[in-house]
Amino acid sequence: MTTDNALATGLFSLSNPQLILDPYPTYTALRRNDPVHQSSMYGGSWVIFSYDDITALLREPRLTNNRATLPIKALPAEQQQEFADIVPVLTRWVAFFDGHDHHVRRQHMNAVCDLYSRDVLVPVIQNAIDTLLDRWTGRHDLVQDFARPLPAMVITKLLGASDNDHVQLAEWSDDIAYLFGASNLTVEDLRRGQRAIHDFAEYLLEHTVNAMRAHHPTMITRLAEEDTDGFRFVLNEACAQGMLLMFAGLEPMRYLLGNAVWSLESHPEQRHLITENDRTLHRAVEEFLRYDGPVQYIGRMAAEDFTYKGHRIEAGQPVLLYVGAANRDEHHFRDPDTLDLTRHPNPHLSFGRGAHNCIGGTLVRTQTAMALRALATRFPALHVVREVSPVYNTNLGFRGFSSLTVHTGL
Numbered sequence: 001m002t003t004d005n006a007l008a009t010g011l012f013s014l015s016n017p018q019l020i021l022d023p024y025p026t027y028t029a030l031r032r033n034d035p036v037h038q039s040s041m042y043g044g045s046w047v048i049f050s051y052d053d054i055t056a057l058l059r060e061p062r063l064t065n066n067r068a069t070l071p072i073k074a075l076p077a078e079q080q081q082e083f084a085d086i087v088p089v090l091t092r093w094v095a096f097f098d099g100h101d102h103h104v105r106r107q108h109m110n111a112v113c114d115l116y117s118r119d120v121l122v123p124v125i126q127n128a129i130d131t132l133l134d135r136w137t138g139r140h141d142l143v144q145d146f147a148r149p150l151p152a153m154v155i156t157k158l159l160g161a162s163d164n165d166h167v168q169l170a171e172w173s174d175d176i177a178y179l180f181g182a183s184n185l186t187v188e189d190l191r192r193g194q195r196a197i198h199d200f201a202e203y204l205l206e207h208t209v210n211a212m213r214a215h216h217p218t219m220i221t222r223l224a225e226e227d228t229d230g231f232r233f234v235l236n237e238a239c240a241q242g243m244l245l246m247f248a249g250l251e252p253m254r255y256l257l258g259n260a261v262w263s264l265e266s267h268p269e270q271r272h273l274i275t276e277n278d279r280t281l282h283r284a285v286e287e288f289l290r291y292d293g294p295v296q297y298i299g300r301m302a303a304e305d306f307t308y309k310g311h312r313i314e315a316g317q318p319v320l321l322y323v324g325a326a327n328r329d330e331h332h333f334r335d336p337d338t339l340d341l342t343r344h345p346n347p348h349l350s351f352g353r354g355a356h357n358c359i360g361g362t363l364v365r366t367q368t369a370m371a372l373r374a375l376a377t378r379f380p381a382l383h384v385v386r387e388v389s390p391v392y393n394t395n396l397g398f399r400g401f402s403s404l405t406v407h408t409g410l
């Protein structure tokens with residue numbers, strides 16, 4: 001399908017295979033011609049493409065973050081009942097609060113996350129990288145053998161769970177992520193997500209209680225036992241944030257690494273910037289986040305009816321802010337479709353903006369820089385194996401590969 005057809009038929013959809021392969025020309029066309037686009041996704045939603053609209057709507061108080069019911073929203077009422085028990089668990093996630101209630105929770109999470117500075121993270125990340133890459137020679141699936149387990153191993157460690165459980169935690173997290181990434185969920189998807197939510201919550205509760213008894217502080221025990229300006233989470237709320245951190249962190253991290261290796265493959269002249277020095281490496285990470293970031297949209301929901309630029313947005317309608325499109329907005333980035341690893345400044349929106357901006361920025365930046373440098377120094381001739389087709393994730397919410405075969409060159 002061509003871009004013109006996509007516009008004419010209004011087939012902007014998260015599962016459109018053409019868009020999954022390369023969404024950027026369609027984003028540009030929509031940003032120019034239909035920047036506040038009405039879509040049939042989620043039973044009627046709004047899709048926003050320009051940088052200025054997105055930064056304005058990220059500050060819009062009539063849009064709420066309370067999207068805990070989104071996965072079951074499209075089901076008939078009698079079926080919603082079967083899944084009603086997941087809503088109270090998801091409702092505890094800091095990401096779904098607004099205003100003051102969000103602020104106090106987020107302040108506390110920031111205070112705990114600040115304890116995990118770069119100095120604390122580096123040895124944890126290095127250990128995971130070495131464990132994975134020490135075994136590498138010949139052909140590997142970059143995603144399954146590196147980009148997927150790496151963040152799972154790191155977050156598992158930070159949450160104080162058992163190191164060996166990272167595979168199970170990543171599976172639960174993926175089943176939960178699917179509930180928020182796909183716009184055409186089946187009842188079976190929901191049942192899988194429901195099981196994952198309950199099993200994950202039970203697991204974290206047991207581990208956290210044990211850690212508290214052993215006086216072994218973890219991110220979750222700190223959320224429950226320490227306070228910030230008088231606020232702390234009760235135990236099951238603290239565990240819910242642990243689940244959120246795993247869910248929010250895993251999928252985008254793995255796609256970012258895959259997308260970066262793919263981009264480097266087609267821009268070999270810029271590879272030296274990964275190993276040149278820390279500054280060039282960190283600018284490169286920002287550009288990978290901008291150029292082909294893993295989180296393509298930030299979701300909100302209208303809390304009440306309101307009019308935006310002549311469009312009537314109704315209460316309950318999802319509003320999808322396409323940061324993947326904003327990051328290619330020519331009004332904010334020179335040569336936006338060019339990968340320039342030296343780009344600076346680089347005010348991309350890949351972590352959002354404002355009160356809800358990504359809490360994992362330090363972890364993402366540190367981990368991505370270390371992972372790319374490790375690949376480049378250990379395997380200077382690393383390349384994508386062209387005979388094996390890469391496999392893209394099947395929805396446009398999270399952009400990246402679920403499989404990308406590479407050869408170490410050794």
Ligand code: HEM
Nearest residue numbers: 095245248249252253256295350351352356358359360364
């Ligand atoms: C490449 C990796 C990542 C990207 C691109 C990314 C992107 C984002 C974006 C765009 C938001 C803002 C959502 C909004 O405004 O509603 C967000 C929020 C969040 N992210 Fe990340 N993220 C990444 C990795 C991580 C990691 C590693 C963690 C933690 C371990 C994390 C934890 C969170 C949390 C908890 C929130 C919710 C914050 C709130 O609502 O106050 N993210 N992320």
